[in-house]
Amino acid sequence: MILHVENPVVEVHDLTVSYDRKPVLWGVDLTLPAGSLVGVIGPNGAGKSTLIKAVMDLLSAGSGYVRIFGKPIEEVRNRISYVPQRESVDWDFPASVFDVVLMGRYGKLGLFSRPRKADKDAAMEALEKVNMQAFAKRQISQLSGGQQQRVFLARALAQNADIYFMDEPFAGVDIATETAIIELLRTMREQGKTVVVVHHDLQSAAEYFDWVVLLNMRLVASGPTEKVLTQELLEHTYGGRLTVLTKVGDLLRKQQFPAREKK
C-alpha cells in the first residue's frame, strides 16, 4: 500500500540503488507529507540507511530521482540536516563535544571564515536542547552511547534545518534518553519541521510516527501509521520470520491496535 500526498516535502521517484551492480533498493517511489514525523522501518539489511543516503545524494542512484521541497537536493542542501548512524564515526577522534556540535554551523560558513559568536551561541543552544550543556568541554571519547547520540542530534539541531534525516537515533540509548529525544522531535514537528527517522523497534513505532515507510529492498508500504502498521504488511516486510511475526501479532493484539480491526 503506497499512498501519495499533495505538495510533498520529499518525493522519491523510481529510485534504484546498487552496490557493485547488486541492487539493494528497487524502484522506490514515495512521497512524504510536510510537518510530520516519519518512521522508516524494515529488517536489518533492508536498505534503510541506503535509502536515506540516496535521498541525500550521498550515494549515486542507478535510476530515478529525488526532489526535496520540490527541488533537486543541491539547491536545498542548506535546509537539510543529517544524523548519521552513530557507529559510522570514530569516537576516539580528538574533539570535544562542543567542537562536534559546532560542525553543524560549517555548512553556513564559507571557506576562510571561522565560527562567529552567533555560531557558538547556536551550538550551545542546541546542546541545551538535548540537555548536554554540562558536557560541552568533555572529550567525545568519554561519552556513553546515549550521550554520543545526543551530541549528533545537537549538531543537526545547530544547523536549524527544515528537514532532518536521522539514521537509528534510538539505537543503544536508554529509555530516558529515548523519551527525551522523541519529545524533542515532537517539538520540532510542532514548529513545522519534517523529521525522517530510521527505526527498528516495532513496539514504539506505532506510538512515535505519523507516517510509516516499510522497506525490504522494495518499498512495501508508505502511508499514515494506522493504515500501514498492519499484521499483513509487517508480514510482508519481515518475510517468514516467525519469531518476529508472533511478537508483532502479540503486540498488535495487546495494544488493540485499531488497524487490526479494520482488516
Add this chain to the structure above:
Amino acid sequence: MAMVGDAISHAVLPGIVIAFLVTGSRESVPMLIGAGTLGLLTTFLIEFFHRYARVQSDAAIGVTFTWLFAIGIILLSVFAGQVDLDQDCVLYGEIAYVPLDIWLTDSGYNFGPRTIWTLSVVALLITAFIFVGYKELFLTAFDPGYAAAIGLSTTAWYYALMGAVSLTTVASFESVGAILVVAFLVAPPATAYLLTDDFRQMLLLSVGLGILASVAGYYLAVWLDGSIAGAIATVTGLEFMLALFFSPSRGLLLRRKQVQPVQL
C-alpha cells in the same frame, strides 16, 4: 592516513629517477615535479583500487607503493652506472650534506643551503593550507558522511590533503630520505595523540615534538658518531614509547581514572 604518507614517500622513487634520467641533473625543480606527479598518481591509484576494484584500502596502499617502489629500484639499478644517485642516498638521505648544497646566484651571492629555502616555502604553503581549510579538514576527517550531507566535497578535500602530504614528502625526501620522512609523518602525530585530546593542541604538539626530535637526534648522532637521520628517527620512536607509557590521559602506566560518563 599514515600509511598513505608511507606509500607516497616510497612511490615517488621512480618519479625522481625518471626526472633524473631526463634532465641528467640533480636540480630540485625537475625532481620535485617528477616526484610530485608520482605522489599524486599514487593517491589516485590507491583510491582507484579501493573504490573501483573493491580492494581493501590497506591492501590497495600496499600493492600500489611496493609496485611503484620496485619500478624505481629497477630503474635505479639498471641506470645506476649513468646516474649519480644511489640507493642509500634515496633511502636514508644525507642530512649532513644539506649545508654543502648552496644556492648561489649568478652574481655569486650566497643564499645559504638550497633545501632550507625549498622547505621553508613548502612549510609556509602547508601552514596556509591548514589555516584556510582547518574546519573542512577537521570535519571531513571526523565524519565524511555528514560533511558530504552539508555539501562539502569530501573527494576534493581528500585529494587536497593528499596533495599536501605528497608535496611535503617529496620536498623533504631529497634531504632527509624516505625513512625519516615516514618517521616524521607517523611518530610525532601519534605521540601527540597520546598526549592530548584537543585537535589544535595535537597539531601544535606534533610540530614541537618533531623539532625536539630533530635537535636531540642531531646531538645523539654527533655523540655516537652515527647517522643523523637514523638518530632522529630513533628519538621520534623514543618519544612515542615515553608517551605510550607515561601519558597522563592515555598512558599505560599513569592512566588517570577514567571519568565515568554520567547517565542522564
